[in-house]
Amino acid sequence: MAVEPLVRVQAGPIDLGAEIAALECDGAAGALVTFTGTCRDEGGRLEALELEHYPGMAESEIARFAAEAARRWDLLAVAAVHRYGRVAPGETIVFVACASVHRAAAFEAAHFLMDYMKTRAPFWKREHLKDGTVGGWVESKDTDDHAADRWRHVL
Template sequence: MTATIRIQADPIDAAAETTALTRGRADIGAVVAFTGLCRDEGGRLAALELEHYPGMAEAEIGRIADVAQTRWPLLGLTVIHRFGKIGPGEEIVLVLAASAHRQAAFEAASFLMDYLKTHAPFWKREHLKDGTVGDWVEAKEIDDRAVERWR
């Protein structure tokens, strides 16, 4: 099984991606979809800026996807991550994990998100409604703790 991995500036069409993953497939019994959205941080955020190293980010996401495919019996996998300025309510990331049974799909999607949050080389900076640009957002300890459950 080959995973679909993309990093793009354009919005993500989750329905179209799910259709592309499952079209003509009668062996898939479950698709778990996770869509991460940009929050408005209490109304103060105008946009979240995401940067990455092209090539490096795709390679790391591919490595994480390979690990997921060895741990669970996946029949399909899609990971799409955006970069650039993303407004509140817009998609940042989409993970689709397909399997014959739901448990593998749920666990693989959760694993992928935990590792994307902690290992994928993306940097985030807040652009506030008052016109100021914040510092680069630091990694959160809660994300580091979440990934520990998979070791």
């Protein structure tokens, strides 16, 4: 039976050490792959990113793809945490972790989950600039769609 994903959407900072410590693999895992997505300072001009989200759907979409990762790959643990609200440069926006017996499954599953979260989880970023102005909404990238599409052909 596929492992139960740990999924959370939160306003506060993500404690990476605590998230990793919370993964229970009972010594069976030979590999743990983690990804952290961080807020860039955009060359020093960014004060913060503001992340709007769709409460309820944000959680259910991430859970859907975390469950899909656990179905496609033989995972011992899978976790995904995404922030909303205001995030300062250097802070973590998103955290993904996948554990497996051997490394290939954990690497691929983490990559798959991240690619889908970029394009299917209902979050929208807006820039707040150091000069006090509110910048535009961040535009989506075709490269993110292509990255997610690629997984349609895997397995």
